Amino acid sequence: MSTPAPTTLLQTFVNLSALLTGIDAGKLAPQIDPKNIKQVYFDYASAAQPGCDFYKLLAIYAANATLPPAQIADIIFQQSGTNICYMARSVMLMWYLGSWYTPEDLQKTGTNKAPPDSVVISSAAYTQGWAWNVAQAHPMGYSNFQFGYWANNPPALSDFVGGAGA
Amino acid sequence: MSTIMPQYDVVIVGAGVCGAMIAKQLGLAGKKVLILEAGARIPPNNNDFMERFYKAVAKVPEVPYTPDVFTPAGSLTLTDPASLNAGRPNTMTLDATTWQNPATAYLIQDGPLPFSSTYERIAGGTMRHWLGTSLRNVPNDFKMYTAYGKFVDWPLSYDDLEPWYERAEWEIGVSADKSTQGYLGITFPPNYQYPMQPIPASLVDDAVTQAVTGQSFEGIPLVVTETPAGRNSQPYQNRRVCAGNTNCIPICPIQAKYDPSVTLNMALDTGNVTLMSQTVASEIIVDDNGQVSQINYLQYEDNLGPVSGKGSVTARRYVLAAHAVETPKLCFMSTNQGRTPNGVANSSGQMGKNLMDHPLYLAWAQAPKPVFGYRGPLATSGIESMRDGAFRTDRAAFRIEIGNEGWNFSIGDPWTTTLDFINGMNASQLNPPPPGSTASPALWGPALVTALNNGFSRQFRLGFLVEQSPEESNYVTLSKTAVDHLGLPRPQIVYDLSPYTRAGFAAAKQTASAIFKMMDAVEFTTPPAQNDPSAFDVIIDGKPDRLKFFGAGHIVGTYRMGDDPGTSVVDANQRSWDHKNLFLVGSGTFCTVATANPTLTIAALALRAAQTLIEDLG
Numbered sequence: 001m002s003t004p005a006p007t008t009l010l011q012t013f014v015n016l017s018a019l020l021t022g023i024d025a026g027k028l029a030p031q032i033d034p035k036n037i038k039q040v041y042f043d044y045a046s047a048a049q050p051g052c053d054f055y056k057l058l059a060i061y062a063a064n065a066t067l068p069p070a071q072i073a074d075i076i077f078q079q080s081g082t083n084i085c086y087m088a089r090s091v092m093l094m095w096y097l098g099s100w101y102t103p104e105d106l107q108k109t110g111t112n113k114a115p116p117d118s119v120v121i122s123s124a125a126y127t128q129g130w131a132w133n134v135a136q137a138h139p140m141g142y143s144n145f146q147f148g149y150w151a152n153n154p155p156a157l158s159d160f161v162g163g164a165g166a
Numbered sequence: 167m168s169t170i171m172p173q174y175d176v177v178i179v180g181a182g183v184c185g186a187m188i189a190k191q192l193g194l195a196g197k198k199v200l201i202l203e204a205g206a207r208i209p210p211n212n213n214d215f216m217e218r219f220y221k222a223v224a225k226v227p228e229v230p231y232t233p234d235v236f237t238p239a240g241s242l243t244l245t246d247p248a249s250l251n252a253g254r255p256n257t258m259t260l261d262a263t264t265w266q267n268p269a270t271a272y273l274i275q276d277g278p279l280p281f282s283s284t285y286e287r288i289a290g291g292t293m294r295h296w297l298g299t300s301l302r303n304v305p306n307d308f309k310m311y312t313a314y315g316k317f318v319d320w321p322l323s324y325d326d327l328e329p330w331y332e333r334a335e336w337e338i339g340v341s342a343d344k345s346t347q348g349y350l351g352i353t354f355p356p357n358y359q360y361p362m363q364p365i366p367a368s369l370v371d372d373a374v375t376q377a378v379t380g381q382s383f384e385g386i387p388l389v390v391t392e393t394p395a396g397r398n399s400q401p402y403q404n405r406r407v408c409a410g411n412t413n414c415i416p417i418c419p420i421q422a423k424y425d426p427s428v429t430l431n432m433a434l435d436t437g438n439v440t441l442m443s444q445t446v447a448s449e450i451i452v453d454d455n456g457q458v459s460q461i462n463y464l465q466y467e468d469n470l471g472p473v474s475g476k477g478s479v480t481a482r483r484y485v486l487a488a489h490a491v492e493t494p495k496l497c498f499m500s501t502n503q504g505r506t507p508n509g510v511a512n513s514s515g516q517m518g519k520n521l522m523d524h525p526l527y528l529a530w531a532q533a534p535k536p537v538f539g540y541r542g543p544l545a546t547s548g549i550e551s552m553r554d555g556a557f558r559t560d561r562a563a564f565r566i567e568i569g570n571e572g573w574n575f576s577i578g579d580p581w582t583t584t585l586d587f588i589n590g591m592n593a594s595q596l597n598p599p600p601p602g603s604t605a606s607p608a609l610w611g612p613a614l615v616t617a618l619n620n621g622f623s624r625q626f627r628l629g630f631l632v633e634q635s636p637e638e639s640n641y642v643t644l645s646k647t648a649v650d651h652l653g654l655p656r657p658q659i660v661y662d663l664s665p666y667t668r669a670g671f672a673a674a675k676q677t678a679s680a681i682f683k684m685m686d687a688v689e690f691t692t693p694p695a696q697n698d699p700s701a702f703d704v705i706i707d708g709k710p711d712r713l714k715f716f717g718a719g720h721i722v723g724t725y726r727m728g729d730d731p732g733t734s735v736v737d738a739n740q741r742s743w744d745h746k747n748l749f750l751v752g753s754g755t756f757c758t759v760a761t762a763n764p765t766l767t768i769a770a771l772a773l774r775a776a777q778t779l780i781e782d783l784g
Contacts, residue, residue, distance in 0.1 A: 019611060020610050021610075021611070021614070029594075076608070089589055089608070092614075093585065093588055093589075095590070096584050101585075101589075109591065115582065115585060115593065120221045120223060123220035127220065132540065134615055135539070135580060137536075137539070140574065141219060143411045144409055147399070147410070149406045149541065150538075150570065151369070152369075153538065161615055
């Protein structure tokens with residue numbers, strides 16, 4: 001069993017993730033959170049990080065958290081070096097797809113069409129992937145909807161991702 | 167002559183849909199049955215299957231069921247088929263580097279094109295990952311020679327099979343309304359009803375319906391029809407109602423979709439049926455009178471481990487139900503010291519020949535407004551009006567399946583598009599570089615959500631199941647060099663698509679583009695890579711083109727039935743012409759592949775063969 005991250009660091013991770021993904025922090029890490037996927041992801045990124053880039057990314061966010069989101073994003077993606085940029089992308093993909101794509105592979109892939117390698121973090125991570133929610137759907141093979149729902153329009157995007165639905 | 171009493175009334179090789187359905191009927195009739203299953207038994211629940219699916223990087227149809235085909239399970243590293251006791255093909259071995267490499271591909275493929283469909287060796291069979299589509303053949307499918315001068319007629323008609331279709335629909339549990347299914351000559355008795363009400367159409371179906379209703383292509387009306395489905399629209403057989411998990415292939419997580427483990431369990435519950443799993447039939451012994459006298463088998467405990475046992479079993483009747491590749495393989499392996507030099511049941515020389523599939527043309531597009539894919543069963547409607555017509559004298563027919571899974575099948579979404587927008591790529595074509603730039607944008611925050619939602623919610627695809635012509639030059643035989651871990655020869659395949667089939671495939675492409683135009687949809691179908699082995703060149707409207715085909719998983723035609731022992735392997739009752747106590751069942755007996763997904767016809771023929779067996783046994 002992993003050691004829980006200090007609350008402040010974990011909350012920093014959640015807030016950073018909300019900024020990057022566009023998903024409301026309350027959706028990423030709800031108050032009642034039996035899956036606690038944020039902890040799974042925090043632990044996974046902590047273990048996978050090369051050169052402490054994950055912690056550097058958290059520190060960069062924490063130091064700039066009061067700035068407007070666009071400025072924070074500019075600092076992460078444009079001003080903090082390639083390693084931080086791709087670590088941020090790895091974190092985003094982790095939330096969206098429940099899989100880990102290494103920053104190195106993402107960087108190497110560039111504009112190639114061939115997808116980089118990845119690892120499914122866990123079965124729970126697959127079922128908590130946000131790409132499905134952004135599609136106003138559900139993970140294939142994991143639905144809480146009822147018979148016939150597909151004949152009707154889905155709930156609003158904001159119901160899935162929180163806030164104003166991007 | 168032996169005076170030993172046979173151990174069983176019937177021995178069945180294979181615990182797929184045919185083996186299960188025949189065993190259940192025989193068991194209910196009080197007959198003693200033994201099933202030899204090459205693969206694993208039915209697990210107590212599907213939890214391991216689901217866990218493998220969730221954790222697999224490549225969520226291909228086989229992945230829940232074939233833990234030993236990948237090392238480790240869920241990875242992309244293929245196990246050498248020579249180290250597997252019950253090897254099987256899988257869709258990860260169809261690219262340029264793997265399809266003809268015996269260290270990766272179980273099938274030894276001579277080409278010129280890859281045979282692209284796969285099958286399982288496991289209790290429940292390949293139908294573990296069927297879609298659930300439960301269409302009947304149309305009447306002309308049974309008489310292609312009489313109606314169009316093409317190929318051969320089946321030795322039975324639609325009317326002969328109609329009562330068995332009914333029984334199959336009730337065994338599977340099909341949801342449909344017969345008022346929508348009486349097209350192209352299909353008829354039902356006045357009082358017949360499907361077991362359950364139809365599955366509701368999806369929003370994708372609605373969008374296609376609105377656009378094509380009243381339209382035609384090359385004089386053929388385009389009519390969208392609900393698809394009869396082997397999934398529950400109400401509780402049935404102690405199974406739940408479909409919750410639209412959008413995962414019929416590879417696995418329904420709540421078993422609302424029928425699979426043969428349902429019937430197999432019922433068969434075992436009769437108390438008259440025994441299943442021996444991890445038991446590979448290795449030889450059929452024929453006595454001096456031309457009757458099958460026993461079947462030999464090898465056993466293993468671990469698919470990668472040594473032989474753990476061997477033996478033989480006797481019965482009054484024998485049934486081969488090991489699907490259209492392994493059944494001929496077993497017959498070819500059984501030469502009986504030269505008494506059946508070309509294999510069991512093969513005096514006609516037709517064993518292994520006429521291998522067919524539904525080569526599938528896949529086309530994908532974005533609708534002008536959201537259609538909300540990734541919801542509901544994988545397919546709920548299709549265009550069936552192009553399955554028959556005078557054009558069949560010249561080119562293959564097809565049915566059109568409307569997909570509800572966005573571009574999952576088409577490009578591997580949502581992974582591909584998500585990667586594109588986060589990592590600044592454009593594999594999906596949805597994230598092109600902005601004007602004046604060569605780089606696709608990498609998005610974050612609300613713009614990312616908006617772009618992904620806009621991309622995903624308008625995706626849909628059409629799948630065209632093209633009728634492949636029967637050709638003796640497409641065949642299964644035994645490899646002379648490649649063996650499995652038991653030392654048994656692996657199947658060797660020669661496969662191509664005829665001009666007739668390719669012409670139907672070209673018509674499929676033209677029809678797809680026409681439908682997309684009717685919908686004001688933007689087509690994104692991409693041409694195959696030049697080194698993709700599952701592609702061929704055609705001329706369409708005077709222009710060269712290159713089309714990719716997928717396997718539909720519909721392996722058909724390698725031990726055809728017929729009226730003439732000289733040109734067919736079994737008769738209309740699926741009984742071997744050569745050995746009167748041997749039956750060969752399954753889609754291998756089909757004379758033509760038609761355009762319907764084959765499962766319902768497979769089941770109907772199996773139930774009919776079961777009745778013959780019961781009458782035979784007395």
